Amino acid sequence: MSPEIVKRQEYCGFKSDIWACGIILFSMMFGRTPFRAQSERELYTKIGKGNFGFPDEVYSTYEEFKSLKVSAGAKKLLKKILQVGQAKRPSAEDILSDEWLLY
Numbered sequence: 096m097s098p099e100i101v102k103r104q105e106y107c108g109f110k111s112d113i114w115a116c117g118i119i120l121f122s123m124m125f126g127r128t129p130f131r132a133q134s135e136r137e138l139y140t141k142i143g144k145g146n147f148g149f150p151d152e153v154y155s156t157y158e159e160f161k162s163l164k165v166s167a168g169a170k171k172l173l174k175k176i177l178q179v180g181q182a183k184r185p186s187a188e189d190i191l192s193d194e195w196l197l198y
């Protein structure tokens with residue numbers, strides 16, 4: 096859920112969908128979700144504040160994937176997408192024209 100939904104604020108469906116795409120992209124790259132917590136309340140607090148970091152390693156059950164590194168460009172794109180303020184999130188068109196995807 097996007098921060099605006101967690102906070103029960105009015106939201107734009109498209110911008111919440113962009114957030115969801117960022118969560119999926121993060122999970123695909125790192126093998127885990129960006130927000131982790133012991134309780135639902137703690138999880139919602141972290142989402143609401145945008146508290147996430149990039150793990151040092153990719154999580155995988157396959158040894159050959161554990162040494163993979165996520166590029167700085169990919170991390171930069173994730174930071175753009177996972178903005179707490181929905182107005183700051185890029186559009187789908189912006190994401191598709193990001194230098195990381197064009198590389």
